[in-house]
Amino acid sequence: MSMEDYDFLFKIVLIGNAGVGKTCLVRRFTQGLFPPGQGATIGVDFMIKTIWDTAGQERFRSITQSYYRSANALILTYDITCEESFRCLPEWLREIEQYANNEVITVLVGNKIDLAERREVSQQRAEEFAGSQNMYYLETSAKESDNVEKLFLDLACRLISEARQNALVNNVDSSLPGEGKTISYLNCCNFN
Numbered sequence: 001m002s003m004e005d006y007d008f009l010f011k012i013v014l015i016g017n018a019g020v021g022k023t024c025l026v027r028r029f030t031q032g033l034f035p036p037g038q039g040a041t042i043g044v045d046f047m048i049k050t051i052w053d054t055a056g057q058e059r060f061r062s063i064t065q066s067y068y069r070s071a072n073a074l075i076l077t078y079d080i081t082c083e084e085s086f087r088c089l090p091e092w093l094r095e096i097e098q099y100a101n102n103e104v105i106t107v108l109v110g111n112k113i114d115l116a117e118r119r120e121v122s123q124q125r126a127e128e129f130a131g132s133q134n135m136y137y138l139e140t141s142a143k144e145s146d147n148v149e150k151l152f153l154d155l156a157c158r159l160i161s162e163a164r165q166n167a168l169v170n171n172v173d174s175s176l177p178g179e180g181k182t183i184s185y186l187n188c189c190n191f192n
């Protein structure tokens, strides 16, 4: 596929504490694999399907912040077996508020659900937090491939739907009365 061969191009950026599984989620989706002994991301990783995987470590923060602004969607990830990664979420939200654009779609992801016996953050608590911040919430396992396709495909559907809606609004604004155009929507989004 050439670079011109697409209808929409969206930039999705993964953020969250170091070690929560951002790189593994992207690898699982883009390459269908769970990499053994995944090392820490240095700065930012860019993968086919245009997903930006940022480093969670504090020392790379100034590099990763510069990727927020042009992001269409942010996947804010924490590790369900690590309370600390959940407690840092308000700090990440402040970063989003400060650096991301106003229209960005943010999804909260609780990763590593294959480690259910080590869970430290209940699903209900995470859902309540996500709800209070107007975010979608999804639990995943990059290792077992649970909900990973769903995460990225639902997000893509939502981005397409919003892009079409914006195109429709712009179209209506610029047309004369009675000249509005009809656009049919893909109704495939399934976050809940």
Ligand SMILES: Nc1nc2c(ncn2[C@@H]2O[C@H](COP(=O)(O)OP(=O)(O)OP(=O)(O)O)[C@@H](O)[C@H]2O)c(=O)[nH]1
Binding pocket: 016, 017, 018, 019, 020, 021, 022, 023, 024, 025, 035, 037, 038, 039, 040, 041, 042, 054, 055, 056, 057, 111, 112, 113, 114, 115, 140, 141, 142, 143, 144
């Ligand atoms: N059991 C389990 N382990 C996982 C899962 N996802 C990632 N891991 C492990 O968690 C560790 C960190 O994964 P990474 O994908 O490197 O984490 P990251 O968030 O990209 O980390 P930084 O690049 O440092 O920000 C690795 O040892 C992975 O094997 C998962 O779904 N289940």
